Amino acid sequence: MPRLPSKKSVLPRTGRERVVIESVAPSIDCGRFPIKRIRGDEVVVLADVFADGHDVVACTLYVRKGGARSGIESRMVALGNDRFQGTFVVSELGTYGYTVRAHIDRFASFCLELSRRPPEDPDLTSAWASGALLIAEAAEGAEHAGAQAEALALREAERVFRCDGAASTKRALAIDNVLAERVYRFAERRHETTFERELMVSVDPERARSSAWYEFFPRSFGALRAAHAMLEYIADMGFDVVYLPPVSPIGEYLRKGPNNSPTATATDVGSPWAIGSARGGHKAVAPELGTLADFRAFCEKAASCHMEVALDIAFQCAPDHPYVQAHPQWFRHRPDGTIQYAENPPKKYQDIYPLDFETEDWQALWQELRDVFLFWIKQGVRIFRVDNPHTKAFSFWEWVIADVRGRHPEVLFLAEAFTRPKVMHRLAKLGFSHSYTYFTWRNTKHELIEYFTALTRGPGREYFRPHVWANTPDILPSYLQYAPRAAFAARLILAATLSANYGIYGPAFELMENVPRSSGSEEYQDSEKYQLRMWDLNRADSLRDLVALINRIRRENRALQDDRGLEFHAIDNDNMICYSKATSDGESVILVVVNLDPYHRQSGWLSWTADCAAGADGRSVQMHDLLSGARYLWSGGRHFVEISPENIPAQVFRVRRHTISENNFDYYC
């Protein structure tokens, strides 16, 4: 805490620092949390920097890699209005620190004054002497640094300033950037100011920017070994990540039956989220799925299909989990000494014991849970989907993610927290690489535009990476209940093109499973969470080909691999939504139009102009619908589109803008 002022007045240690540094950005919660970037990104840093009076300020960006004692400096550029900009590239995974330093550039200030002095100024003689002193000081610095050539050049400049030569010669030398830069490099930086905080950027692997996920229950296909064929099926659809529900042994005591019934028969398989039995806890594989070796083989098979395995980590225990006997102090007890099961009255989860993060033994608990991650990393997992992180202590997540990523900076964590916005944002700030979103409940045009504008333009864009799911084993959204094929296709296309990170739970999705357990419920009828399901993957009406097509389009168009650059466009029909995504270099541009009405043909006029180089000046752009293969020539800013739900309920246009004209010929000038 800063001390409040008292009557005893103390002169500040930094009293002679005349430069002020403010508003360094990007910065989250005053530097409390890192921003997030991808390996290879250029980080753009802005700062307000100024001094009293008319002196010129020199401003540098100071960057160091986590763990390093020192870093590197680069000049920041003045943008005007006291704003400076600098950039650096994050080429390695892990954490970087960045801050801003600034000082009065005395030689630049001298040169600026000089440029304003008329030739008849009587003070010019004195000015040359002042300039010579500043150059001499830099020359000394260069000599001290052993930069002989530079020192000589500086001494020569000093000599010119001191001699009786023509003012114009001296002036030409003074306004020469080479000299100014040389003096800057070797002059002593007196009273340099350093911004009061070191800000941080956390660097993730490329996968964090863009990924297509497929969630499935391997037990419905036999064991892990038997599910290898499923991996090929998923890879054929073009997914990057295969996400498995927990694979640990399932509790037997108070096991739930089909459709969450409170009683189970001996043959019921139970919920994979009721973790732990006499067969083992979080660091074991359920025997019905196979062995640890089978799990590793599954990961290897996935890798050979160019996919990664994401594993679900749910920190909760079935009553017969080994922790309950070994560490009863990790659970909350009732006054009668029994362990408190999970409750959110009137709901009761007798088959689940939550962990008590306020336990006296919290340090051992945290370390054990950390070891669960390290254990699965050893088996080949690099992505964790964390179940309900918002019901465990925030400080635990901050510590465990930093600890694990300190050892394995390539590891990613996806937060499955369907809860209040500030809680979701806190989890993202403290380290989760990705976050589940409310996409599942955003269906209308207005809802989608408002939500994705907030996600991509709000402050969260620096740390909250949206992961959107068309469905999950827990959520059959009302839009998809009893819905036709077009509804599934529309939600798939929205998910895959609005967000660079998306997922589906299959085969329920591509087979268009659409019956809820009951009216008003979002649970699936005969949910795979509690029972095995047989899936006919080769059904003629499967969406698998559309899924494959969409994933190929994502792979081939960089614009869809990034959440920056999303922009919505007006279309005069509330059943249709239109948006574009573009890379910052403008090389990849995709325009999407979706018919949100799965029952009727819809049409409308949309407003969109390619950019000033095309369209706007009367030239046309070629719009290539990557779904149907059709091509159109568009010019101007208003375009008619009509989409029938009988076919694919969307158009995903690749914009081909470089229509050649005489300007493109190299003999045109």
Place this chain on the structure above:
Amino acid sequence: MPRLPSKKSVLPRTGRERVVIESVAPSIDCGRFPIKRIRGDEVVVLADVFADGHDVVACTLYVRKGGARSGIESRMVALGNDRFQGTFVVSELGTYGYTVRAHIDRFASFCLELSRRPPEDPDLTSAWASGALLIAEAAEGAEHAGAQAEALALREAERVFRCDGAASTKRALAIDNVLAERVYRFAERRHETTFERELMVSVDPERARSSAWYEFFPRSFGALRAAHAMLEYIADMGFDVVYLPPVSPIGEYLRKGPNNSPTATATDVGSPWAIGSARGGHKAVAPELGTLADFRAFCEKAASCHMEVALDIAFQCAPDHPYVQAHPQWFRHRPDGTIQYAENPPKKYQDIYPLDFETEDWQALWQELRDVFLFWIKQGVRIFRVDNPHTKAFSFWEWVIADVRGRHPEVLFLAEAFTRPKVMHRLAKLGFSHSYTYFTWRNTKHELIEYFTALTRGPGREYFRPHVWANTPDILPSYLQYAPRAAFAARLILAATLSANYGIYGPAFELMENVPRSSGSEEYQDSEKYQLRMWDLNRADSLRDLVALINRIRRENRALQDDRGLEFHAIDNDNMICYSKATSDGESVILVVVNLDPYHRQSGWLSWTADCAAGADGRSVQMHDLLSGARYLWSGGRHFVEISPENIPAQVFRVRRHTISENNFDYYC
């Protein structure tokens, strides 16, 4: 600087704190600077506070006065969406610190769970026992605190919870706020979280919120003693503050003559801003103005007229200032050993030596300059207008203002910094109570609306108190050059009603001095800065009566004494501007319409609706034009106004809204 994460993982000391506190507001630059308030204000503090899971969070605002070791706590109220609000009143001058603390309220969480349990819940028995434990713990706390009555009540509640009595009795007790509040007071707060920063509020006297200033040169009226009559003249116009240019001896060496001519004759009086001669420096009174005793008498006379004296402090020296001999190291030297005079090439100010804030002897310099303020405070000054603070080190101002206000918290500082916006804002943040603004150059409707919206709605509203000047000795704005009476009247009314703090430089203003030194210049012809002027205060066309009327209107209408609550309203004529000011209680409402065209009659339809209780529902409000005395009845939202520049070019309406209807009778229900 925070340490960047390394591979060595350390468990956080605060690992068991489950509550998170974010986004505490108001806060300037992450708490680096205090917000500003007036004595008696209620400060409203907001924070985002939440925990993992479903537990109820209790949140308190912690406030302490500067210098105090401990402070007081008050409950914050949940506003929904994890936002909490608390308030405190700043009843004393000086600095207060505030921060937010929060913890899990275990008993409130218990009660919430209980309220959701159906009567047939088998876990109710266990719940009563848990509740009894929590109550017993609070009872122990009360016993320990010696709160006997409270302890007995708690023990009784515990007994009810433990006995076999009806569940309904227990339930009634649990949902009773008296019990919850009692348990809250005495229960141990486990793992309480404190927000990482203590934020600050700087409390100024009432004068800082609203004041009308009059600047004049006493030497034009003889000496200080002779100017007592002038004080009465100024008080009659209703001003609160009399502001004097520097009163110290004026340098004789290189003294400037009339109209800033580089040569002066023996009778020329010189510029009061060229401070110091053999007669003394910053801590002396120029002999031509009188003695120190005369200065004190002037302050006393002003006080007897209910005015305060504001003194101009210009930290710069004439070449013959005593500091130059006594402390040559406080000035910058050229290579030839001479002292560097002020320059901003091609402009030269040979009669001014700036102080060098980078001097090795900076500590002695700072202390001496601080003593200048303390010296004048001893003579009776409580308000300082600081000349060009942006050409002196920021860190000096932060220190000197804190030092002086630590001793004399009633002292105010006005920053005369006409410079770039970020520099002006920095000076305001670091402690200046008021700031000169760009008002002088904002003339059109669009310029005024944009500027005052930024001032009253932008982030500066927490620390940047605008002070607007219709003119100054340095600035005869182009709008007033060769301008008619209506232009002066319009600028006066705009200044006095747009801003709660305003000023004029007189008698030049009320006598409508309108000739610049040259075309393109904003300097006055025959500026009083360099020569004595004779003013005919009783000229028939003087604006003094209008000034007096405007100041009386400001005094009688609280809405004009505050910059919050300014709102602009549409009017369909670009030569007219319309705005209202209202107090937060809605008791005082002023609507202003100004004709910005001093040459022609203008009219237009304005859009304004009193509030939902009047006007909008068809009832009428009485609009009382305080300038002309005319009254109008307005209903609905569109109103016609017509203003001729021949009379007063504005209407300042007091809104009288409480038209009585049958609803006001107490037998109406």
